[in-house]
Amino acid sequence: MEKLNTERLILLRGVLRDGAAAALERALGHDDVGEYAKAYEILLEADMQNSFADYLSGLILREDSLFARRACVGKPAKAVCDAMANDLRILQNFAKRTGELPGEIRRATEEGFPKIGYGKESGLFGKDWAADKTVANLAQFYRGNGYGIYIGNKAFTFDGEKLKPVRNTPEITLRDLKDYEEEKKAVEDNIVNFVEGLPYSNMLLYGDKGTGKSSTIHAMLNKYAEKGLRCVEIPKEQICLINEVKEVLSTLPFKFILFIDDLSLEERDEKVTALKAGLEGSIHERSSNVMIAATSNRRHIVKENFSDRDNSVHARDTMEEQLSLSDRFGLTVCFSSTGKPEYLSIVKQLAADAHISLGEEELCSLAERWAIVKGGRSPRRAKQFVDYAYSCLAKNIPIDI
Numbered sequence: 001m002e003k004l005n006t007e008r009l010i011l012l013r014g015v016l017r018d019g020a021a022a023a024l025e026r027a028l029g030h031d032d033v034g035e036y037a038k039a040y041e042i043l044l045e046a047d048m049q050n051s052f053a054d055y056l057s058g059l060i061l062r063e064d065s066l067f068a069r070r071a072c073v074g075k076p077a078k079a080v081c082d083a084m085a086n087d088l089r090i091l092q093n094f095a096k097r098t099g100e101l102p103g104e105i106r107r108a109t110e111e112g113f114p115k116i117g118y119g120k121e122s123g124l125f126g127k128d129w130a131a132d133k134t135v136a137n138l139a140q141f142y143r144g145n146g147y148g149i150y151i152g153n154k155a156f157t158f159d160g161e162k163l164k165p166v167r168n169t170p171e172i173t174l175r176d177l178k179d180y181e182e183e184k185k186a187v188e189d190n191i192v193n194f195v196e197g198l199p200y201s202n203m204l205l206y207g208d209k210g211t212g213k214s215s216t217i218h219a220m221l222n223k224y225a226e227k228g229l230r231c232v233e234i235p236k237e238q239i240c241l242i243n244e245v246k247e248v249l250s251t252l253p254f255k256f257i258l259f260i261d262d263l264s265l266e267e268r269d270e271k272v273t274a275l276k277a278g279l280e281g282s283i284h285e286r287s288s289n290v291m292i293a294a295t296s297n298r299r300h301i302v303k304e305n306f307s308d309r310d311n312s313v314h315a316r317d318t319m320e321e322q323l324s325l326s327d328r329f330g331l332t333v334c335f336s337s338t339g340k341p342e343y344l345s346i347v348k349q350l351a352a353d354a355h356i357s358l359g360e361e362e363l364c365s366l367a368e369r370w371a372i373v374k375g376g377r378s379p380r381r382a383k384q385f386v387d388y389a390y391s392c393l394a395k396n397i398p399i400d401i
Contacts, residue, residue, distance in 0.1 A: 051119025064148030201330025210380030343377035
């Protein structure tokens, strides 16, 4: 029986590192029924036990290879394309071996053990994975979708060394965010500049809680992800690593929002200095593909105390130092609190979207009662009320507030 030749892989060795592909390689290489069973279990869980070629091609697409990275930013050199074609040929032959089983495994399948099927190739790969057309198709795919963990993922966290994808991100859109049109336009104009390579500013979105600051960032990410926009959320505890994150991001072919949510710092907090340096004023050059966007409940991020002024010989200098952090954001957008008319306007729009069939007077009366019980008016309170009212009506029970 012909050898697998997987040791000759150049760029795609990681495809066989673990999972069903690794187990099947061991099974076929050593005629090991146990490893074959392990591969079958993994494929069964993915509902791909009858289509190993499709499973393997999916691993190839998501592999962070030199070919993928080069293709993402331009045309890979011929030597890189040739190496990719070599690996694709080996891996397709490996997939076809599902129909040529060694002795012990073949006997097990003849006795009734489930058999892994080759299935069909995906459209990108065609009949011949090593063909020039296939390599060109893959290069085009990477240029349009990114590579590795960036395929299908638009939001990430930083673990101190590398990025980790966030699988479940809010699917909110700008249409879901009612009113605040001027505020959303200011943010979007800046995002468009950033994505299109025009001069842009780091952003501070501030205002009362529940006014849609964070949701606006999420909606922008969802709208412009197809144009290469990605987001890395940095918790306040990791602000001291901000320049390390920027170094990682600066080499990647995407536009990243470095997002710090609910930012509030104490005067003597070392994170104040780190964030100032990250915004501007350090030895680290500003990256053209990284924008810092922060949300805060206060315009002046560093907490001010009257004691700071009383105990300082130069009180004005102390105040200037405390204000200098927020001043380093080139764009500051205030999301002001909602009064009764604004709150009810948002309620009515959300209720219309949800097809809630209540009269306007009854809807507004219930919404006002909700705001009083919950402690204030805001877009968040409006959304919570509409969700509650929708659930009550769907269950045909009174909207009891």
